[in-house]
Amino acid sequence: MPLDKISYDELPYTCSPMPYAHPDNLAKVATQAGMTPPLVKTSRVLELGCCDGSHIIAVASSLPETDCWGVDLSAENIATGQATIKALALKNITLKQMNILEIELQFGIFDYIIAHGIYSWVSSEVQTKILSICKNHLAPNGVAYVSYDTKPGWFMRSTLRDMMRYHNSVAQTTHQLKDLVAFFADATAKTKTAYGKFANEVINQFRQLPASFVFKNLLEEDNEPLYFYEFMQRAQAQGLSYLGDALYPPTPIIPALHQDLIYQEQMMDLVHNRHFRHTCLCHSHI
Numbered sequence: 368m369p370l371d372k373i374s375y376d377e378l379p380y381t382c383s384p385m386p387y388a389h390p391d392n393l394a395k396v397a398t399q400a401g402m403t404p405p406l407v408k409t410s411r412v413l414e415l416g417c418c419d420g421s422h423i424i425a426v427a428s429s430l431p432e433t434d435c436w437g438v439d440l441s442a443e444n445i446a447t448g449q450a451t452i453k454a455l456a457l458k459n460i461t462l463k464q465m466n467i468l469e470i471e472l473q474f475g476i477f478d479y480i481i482a483h484g485i486y487s488w489v490s491s492e493v494q495t496k497i498l499s500i501c502k503n504h505l506a507p508n509g510v511a512y513v514s515y516d517t518k519p520g521w522f523m524r525s526t527l528r529d530m531m532r533y534h535n536s537v538a539q540t541t542h543q544l545k546d547l548v549a550f551f552a553d554a555t556a557k558t559k560t561a562y563g564k565f566a567n568e569v570i571n572q573f574r575q576l577p578a579s580f581v582f583k584n585l586l587e588e589d590n591e592p593l594y595f596y597e598f599m600q601r602a603q604a605q606g607l608s609y610l611g612d613a614l615y616p617p618t619p620i621i622p623a624l625h626q627d628l629i630y631q632e633q634m635m636d637l638v639h640n641r642h643f644r645h646t647c648l649c650h651s652h653i
């Protein structure tokens with residue numbers, strides 16, 4: 368089987384809780400942006416693509432009065448999460464094995480909606496659905512969080528990905544991902560060019576990560592890094608506005624160029640070669 372067809376059930380993704388995507392932090396971002404977010408303590412929280420529940424279970428456990436929900440396509444992930452919930456005797460969390468595309472209005476309204484590590488790795492149909500859920504299932508003053516791969520930082524990663532996918536299509540091997548990454552790391556380290564140095568730095572970042580993460584990033588068929596402003600155009604088309612980033616502090620203003628916040632942030636991504644974003648959104652009317 369070609370590597371890019373392997374599902375999450377065959378190579379489970381290594382998931383972990385993400386403090387920056389905890390409702391406490393999302394509420395902080397919203398408050399800093401001048402909004403009054405829902406009370407975290409008793410909120411309803413939804414995670415899309417929750418994997419084995421590593422994050423949403425941690426949220427439920429830390430906030431026992433919340434009503435937490437997680438959905439994921441992988442039956443294996445959900446079974447693992449349900450076993451954890453049972454072992455912890457948590458009563459305020461539900462994990463459901465389902466496709467995001469099947470979420471309908473009856474699913475209800477949530478104060479905080481989290482979609483981490485999924486948007487860039489799904490079809491455009493699922494991407495549109497993620498943003499429409501962030502709009503149609505979000506409480507009036509709720510906060511939605513969507514993370515995604517961004518350009519320009521992803522350009523170098525895309526080169527590495529192209530190398531991997533080309534190798535895979537030609538050699539049809541299924542067990543050499545680590546060897547291949549090691550080969551590129553050694554080969555680029557030996558070059559004396561600025562490109563070699565840059566490529567080597569990015570490859571070595573990948574080498575520190577779990578195999579499932581490297582696999583998803585470098586071989587998964589669906590992969591769409593996009594500029595921050597492109598993501599925001601899609602979010603705005605759904606009636607959502609930018610609140611701030613959940614991980615990075617507000618970026619410095621460049622007053623001489625333009626006053627628009629989206630423009631300012633995009634310029635800073637270009638300056639810093641940023642490759643990932645954790646965007647917090649709210650309803651546009653707010």
Ligand SMILES: C[S@@+](CC[C@H](N)C(=O)[O-])C[C@H]1O[C@@H](n2cnc3c(N)ncnc32)[C@H](O)[C@@H]1O
Pocket residue numbers: 375380381382383415416417418419438439440441444465466467468482483484485488489493583
């Ligand atoms: C790369 S993992 C990220 C998991 C987790 N959010 C994290 O960042 O640690 C993406 C997850 O999304 C799930 N997924 C992908 N497409 C999906 C869909 N259409 N509906 C529901 N879940 C989906 C996968 O099963 C997988 O667990």
